[in-house]
Amino acid sequence: MDYMTLPIPNKLPHVGTTIFTTMSKLALDVGALNLSQGFPNFPVDPALLHLVTEAMQNHHNQYAPMPGVPALREAISQKTLADYGRSAGAVAYHPDEEITITSGATEALFAAVTAVIQAGDEVIVFEPAYDSYVPAIELNGGIPVYISLAPPTYAIDWDEVRSKITDRTRLIMVNTPHNPTGRVWSADDVAQLAALVETYNLFVISDEVYEHILFDGRVHHSLMMNPVLRERTFVCGSFGKTFHITGWKIGYCQAPPALTVAFRKIHQFLTFSVSTPMQYALAEYLKQPEHYRSLPAFYETKRDTFLAAIAGSNFQLILTEGTFFQTVSYADLTDESDTELAIRLTREIGVASIPLSVFYHNRLDYRMLRFCFAKDDPTLKQAGERLSEWSHNMLI
Numbered sequence: 001m002d003y004m005t006l007p008i009p010n011k012l013p014h015v016g017t018t019i020f021t022t023m024s025k026l027a028l029d030v031g032a033l034n035l036s037q038g039f040p041n042f043p044v045d046p047a048l049l050h051l052v053t054e055a056m057q058n059h060h061n062q063y064a065p066m067p068g069v070p071a072l073r074e075a076i077s078q079k080t081l082a083d084y085g086r087s088a089g090a091v092a093y094h095p096d097e098e099i100t101i102t103s104g105a106t107e108a109l110f111a112a113v114t115a116v117i118q119a120g121d122e123v124i125v126f127e128p129a130y131d132s133y134v135p136a137i138e139l140n141g142g143i144p145v146y147i148s149l150a151p152p153t154y155a156i157d158w159d160e161v162r163s164k165i166t167d168r169t170r171l172i173m174v175n176t177p178h179n180p181t182g183r184v185w186s187a188d189d190v191a192q193l194a195a196l197v198e199t200y201n202l203f204v205i206s207d208e209v210y211e212h213i214l215f216d217g218r219v220h221h222s223l224m225m226n227p228v229l230r231e232r233t234f235v236c237g238s239f240g241k242t243f244h245i246t247g248w249k250i251g252y253c254q255a256p257p258a259l260t261v262a263f264r265k266i267h268q269f270l271t272f273s274v275s276t277p278m279q280y281a282l283a284e285y286l287k288q289p290e291h292y293r294s295l296p297a298f299y300e301t302k303r304d305t306f307l308a309a310i311a312g313s314n315f316q317l318i319l320t321e322g323t324f325f326q327t328v329s330y331a332d333l334t335d336e337s338d339t340e341l342a343i344r345l346t347r348e349i350g351v352a353s354i355p356l357s358v359f360y361h362n363r364l365d366y367r368m369l370r371f372c373f374a375k376d377d378p379t380l381k382q383a384g385e386r387l388s389e390w391s392h393n394m395l396i
Contacts, residue, residue: 011138011139012135012138012139015135018131019131019339019354019355019358020036020037020038020131020354023036023037023342023343023346023352023353023354024036024037024352026343026346026347026352027346027352030346030347030350031350032346032347032350032351032352033350033351033352033375033379033382033383033386034352034372035351035352035353035371035372035373035375035379035383036342036346036352036353036354036370036371036372037354037372038179038241038246038324038325038372038374039246039247039372039374040244040246040324040374040375041374041375041376041379042244042374042375042376043244044243044244044245045243045244045285045291047285048243048245048281048282048285051280051281051282051284051285052277052278052281054281055276055277055278055280055281056277058280060276060277060280061276061277062276063272063273063276064101064273064274064275064276064279065273066264066267066268066272066273067096067099067100067101067264068099068100068101068252068273068274068279069101069276069279069280069283070095070096071279071280071283071284072101072279072280072282072283072286073095073096073099073100073101073252074095074283075282075283075286075287076093076095076099076237076252076254076286077092077093077094077095077099078092078286079286079289080092080093080224080254082289083222084222084224084225093224093254094257097257097260098254098255098256098257098260099252099253099254099260100252100253100255100260100263100264100267101250101251101252101273101274101279102236102250102251102252102253102267102271102274103249103250103251103270103271103274104238104240104249104250104251105207105209105236105237105238105240105251106132106251107249107251107267107270107271108234108236108237108251108252108253109132109133109136109205109207109236110132110136110266110270111253111263111266111267111270112205112234112236112253112255112259112263113133113136113137113140113142113171113205114136114139114140114266115234115259115262115263115265115266116170116171116203116259116262117137117140117141117142117170117171118140118141118142119140119141119142120141120142120143120168121141121142121143121168121169121170121171122142122143122144122145122166122168122169122170122171123137123142123143123144123145123169123170123171123172123173124145124147124161124164124165124169124171124172124173125137125144125145125146125147125173126147126149126156126173126174126175127146127147127148127149127359127360127361128149128154128180128181128356128359128360129173129175129359129360130175130179130180130207130359131358131359133173134361142170142171143168144361145164145169146361147160147161147164148360148364149181150366151181151318151327151329151366151368152318153183154178154181154183156189156192158192158196161192161196162196165196165200165202169200169202170202170203171202171203171204171205172193172196172197172202172203172204172205173204173205173207174193174204174205174206174207174223175206175207175208176189176206176207176208176220176221176322177210177211177213177214177220177321177322177323178322178323179209179210179323179325180323180325180327180354180356180359180370181318181320181325181327182318182319182320182321182322182323182325182326182327183321183322184214184218184220184221184321184322185221186221187221189221190221190223190225190226190229191226193223193229194226194228194229197228197229197232198228202232203232203233203234203259204223204229204232204233204234205233205234205236206222206223206224206229206233206234206235206236207236208220208222208223208235208236208237209236209237209238209240209241209242209251210241210322210323210324211237211242212242212292212293212295212296213241213295213296213299213322213323213324214296214321214322215296215299215300215303215320215321215322216300216321218321218322220322222235223235224254230256231256232256232259233255234253234254234255234259234263235253235254235255236251236252236253237251237252237253237254238250238251238252239251239252239282241324242292242295243282243285243291243292244374248275248278249274250274250275250278250279250282299324299373299374302324302373302374302375302377302380303320303324303326303373305373305377305380305381306326306371306373306380306383306384307319307326308384309380309381309383309384309385309387309388310328310384310387310388312388313384313387313388313391313392314332314333314391314392314394314395315328315329315330315333315387315391316328316329316330316331316332317329324372324373324374325370325371325372325373326370326371326373327356327368327369327370327371328368328369328371329366329367329368330367330368330369330391331366331367331368333391333394333395334394336367337355337357337365337367338355338356338357338365338366338367338368338369339355339357339358341355341367341369342354342355342369345369345387345390348390349386349387349389349390350386351383351386351387353369353370353371354369354370354371354372355368355369355370356368356369356370371383
């Protein structure tokens with residue numbers, strides 16, 4: 001038999017090339033300002049780059065231990081204790097038994113789903129949802145159960161969540177601060193979740209990659225701070241978002257020992273280990289907490305620069321509470337779908353964005369676009385000027 005005639009199973013029949021790849025390529029092809037995909041366009045701290053070079057010169061160039069370099073796991077443990085330990089009973093995650101370094105948060109999320117989901121299990125997903133969640137669930141035979149959140153508040157109706165729980169529900173996916181909306185969970189949200197998790201004996205995966213990017217005095221209510229949730233949750237983090245190094249693809253997962261054992265069984269056959277010199281560099285870099293504690297002020301300034309640049313436009317804004325994304329509504333300007341408009345703006349005025357409908361399983365379209373403001377000031381100001389001029393022309 002010709003190998004070209006062999007059937008290829010389509011494990012993700014509804015999945016094509018991600019919108020992030022599509023929009024970034026389009027932006028590159030037409031020379032647009034890329035405010036679509038969530039990565040910074042400004043330099044990494046030279047001190048961190050120096051630490052990587054130093055680690056390489058010190059011969060840290062071979063495989064790291066499967067769970068991660070011990071020095072980095074210890075640094076994460078100490079960081080977590082300093083940031084959240086007061087509310088978690090001052091119980092740090094044990095660096096050997098409860099912390100694993102991963103190839104980005106995406107791998108951590110996939111390994112966590114795979115660790116606990118079997119065929120037929122149901123997983124509650126709040127949408128709009130980051131696009132890796134549902135494929136990870138479906139590849140493991142799980143069934144996503146959607147809770148659709150709507151603008152302007154994207155508030156969770158916890159009675160609706162309770163009504164969706166069945167005897168097959170095994171896991172709830174959480175993301176705070178939230179991509180793409182920028183919403184930040186409240187302490188009440190965490191308490192409501194904990195009550196459901198305890199009542200129905202559920203696991204949780206908490207995507208907290210934007211934990212240090214919050215605005216207007218808000219605080220991050222990590223799920224690890226709740227004693228019930230700490231024992232049932234995989235908390236996934238990312239150095240890429242925190243230190244502007246998305247291309248390094250270094251994340252981590254913190255979970256209690258039993259969950260970590262299950263998690264590492266998967267991790268060891270996904271990537272086994274992560275870049276060794278970069279782990280040593282990050283371990284050293286974390287010794288100065290100001291490197292990440294300065295992020296709220298840094299990104300709030302970026303947000304405000306972008307908001308000032310589009311202040312005179314005819315877009316409607318829902319002020320972002322966290323992350324480095326700002327959503328805008330164009331509902332008063334055109335009846336085009338958000339995907340059509342995102343492509344047209346990229347081609348016609350040279351500003352790329354992400355349509356929010358792609359974060360809903362049924363492509364629910366509220367006529368909103370997401371812009372990434374993790375960019376240098378000239379880029380943000382120029383993008384704002386172009387968007388403002390376009391919005392004014394739409395009302396002429």
